[in-house]
Structures are given as C-alpha cells and as structure tokens.
C-alpha cells in the first residue's frame with residue numbers, strides 16, 4: 099500500500115510502499131485511513147528539525163491527524179466494530195512505564211522516552227491501512243464524520259484549557275488567543291463554547307482570510323496588542339512566538355493563566371512581582387489525554403459547522419508535496435482524502 103514518508107538517508111519526502119498490517123488479534127483494531135490532516139509539525143518534520151524513524155528503519159511514515167474506518171477488530175475489542183469511525187491518540191507509552199504512562203497519562207510522560215505515531219519512532223497514518231490497540235483509538239460519531247479529522251489538533255487545545263481551569267478553579271470569562279492558525283482558531287472556538295469573550299491576536303492583516311473567519315466565529319481580532327488595554331483571565335499562545343507570549347503575559351488579570359502551546363522563538367521577560375501578587379501561572383502543554391480527546395469529540399459536535407468547514411481544504415493523496423513542503427498560509431487545515 100502507498101505511504102507518504104520521510105527518507106532519513108536521502109533526507110527527502112518520498113512516496114513508498116508499506117506492507118499491509120495483518121488482521122488484528124486480541125485488543126487490536128485494523129482501520130482504513132480515510133483522511134489525514136497536515137499541520138506545522140509535518141512541515142517541521144519534513145525540514146528534518148525533529149522526529150526520527152522507527153528503530154532499525156530509515157524512513158518514517160508521516161501523518162498524525164487521522165480519521166479512519168474500522169475494517170476488523172480482534173476478539174478482545176468490545177467498543178469498536180467494523181464500519182465505526184475512529185481517530186488515533188498518537189503517543190505511546192515509554193518502555194519503562196514511568197508513573198504517568200503507567201496511569202494512562204502518556205501525554206505527561208516523565209521519562210521522555212515515549213513514541214508518537216508519525217513523529218517520533220513510530221509510523222504515522224499517511225497510508226491506506228493502519229492498526230492500533232483499541233485503547234489508543236477514540237470513536238468519532240457519524241454526525242461529525244466530515245470534521246472528525248480535527249479531533250487530534252483540538253484535543254491538544256482541550257487539554258490546555260482543562261488544565262488552565264483547574265489552576266484557576268473556574269472557567270475564564272475572558273481569553274486572549276495568540277495565533278490565527280488552526281490551533282488558535284480551535285482554541286478560540288473551544289473558549290467561546292465555554293462562554294468566554296475571546297480576542298484573537300495575530301499578525302495577518304484584516305483583509306487576510308484568517309481574521310475574517312475569526313470574526314465570523316465571534317472572536318474580536320487584534321492585529322496589535324496595543325489596540326486594546328484589556329486584561330485577560332486566560333492567554334493561549336498558539337503562534338510559535340515566545341515574544342508575543344511574554345507581551346501577553348503582562349496582560350493577565352489576577353488569577354490569570356497563560357498556556358504555552360507553541361512558543362519557542364524569541365525571548366522576553368516576566369515580572370515575578372506581578373505573577374506572585376496576582377496568583378498568576380504560566381504553563382506549557384503538549385499532546386493530549388484520553389479525556390481531552392473525548393472533550394474534542396463533544397466540542398466538534400457543538401461548534402458552528404460552517405466555521406469548521408471553512409477551516410478545511412480537501413486534497414487528494416498525491417498532493418502531499420504541495421501541502422507539506424509549501425505552506426499555503428491562507429488555508430487553515432489541508433486534509434488529504436485517502437479513501
């Protein structure tokens with residue numbers, strides 16, 4: 099079967115053939131991959147900035163945002179049957195089973211020796227058939243089939259929002275999201291669904307499609323933080339810019355929380371005095387828990403479907419060079435339709 103992979107010897111994006119997984123046994127599930135979403139992680143992988151192939155292999159099949167349809171399930175699988183839609187939780191436990199992995203929270207792995215399908219040491223889903231343990235899959239109800247491929251990126255947002263609410267002890271009434279890419283848009287939608295007034299700050303000019311969609315969804319768009327003196331209960335950094343995050347942290351209210359989802363470039367400073375006087379918190383968040391996937395599935399059913407539809411551009415299997423090596427920034431999410 100066809101697969102889109104990174105060749106680590108030639109350092110190139112290639113199409114390769116992959117052996118079909120065997121029929122599932124025990125708690126395993128075999129599924130046909132119907133859709134694969136592409137994100138900045140795939141583009142960074144293709145630039146060989148991080149990621150590595152499975153042990154003993156020289157290539158890594160890409161694709162970590164998958165929507166699949168179950169073909170067969172092992173005798174030990176109770177909740178999934180052929181025809182069901184699924185998405186995969188991509189992280190796999192570390193070999194030593196650290197305390198976090200042992201209690202089912204691989205997203206909080208302490209050893210750092212976890213694997214992630216399509217990213218670190220395990221093949222992804224940009225292929226035709228894939229197999230996983232049933233416990234690594236989340237069911238996608240038929241009603242959200244068209245947007246179910248967004249469950250994985252949304253789960254990352256859900257985990258961060260849940261943690262922020264835990265730290266605060268209540269839901270944020272106001273939020274500032276930095277970055278108008280797919281993660282920023284999904285964060286804005288998830289926060290508005292919880293009743294927060296959301297401002298979205300990004301560098302795109304107002305004429306760009308992204309600010310247009312943010313406004314249509316009900317968020318206030320800010321080209322510059324200087325455009326307002328407002329302060330916020332929650333800041334979600336989803337732009338890959340530490341600089342913007344440092345600027346936004348100064349806009350936190352008392353008990354304000356800042357979640358860092360992408361910021362790595364740039365530098366700045368934080369006032370410890372304000373942090374302690376305001377009982378504020380800054381935390382980083384990556385990957386997602388099974389509960390966060392469940393929250394993502396629930397949210398996809400209640401988000402405005404027309405906004406989600408406008409976020410997605412569908413592409414064929416063969417258009418992977420364009421979607422991975424070029425990054426058309428007017429589009430939110432490119433989804434390859436495989437079957």
Ligand SMILES: [Zn+2]
Pocket residue numbers: 136137138139140162163251
């Ligand atoms: Zn992704």
Ligand SMILES: [Zn+2]
Pocket residue numbers: 191192195196197198199200204206207208209210211212
């Ligand atoms: Zn672990």
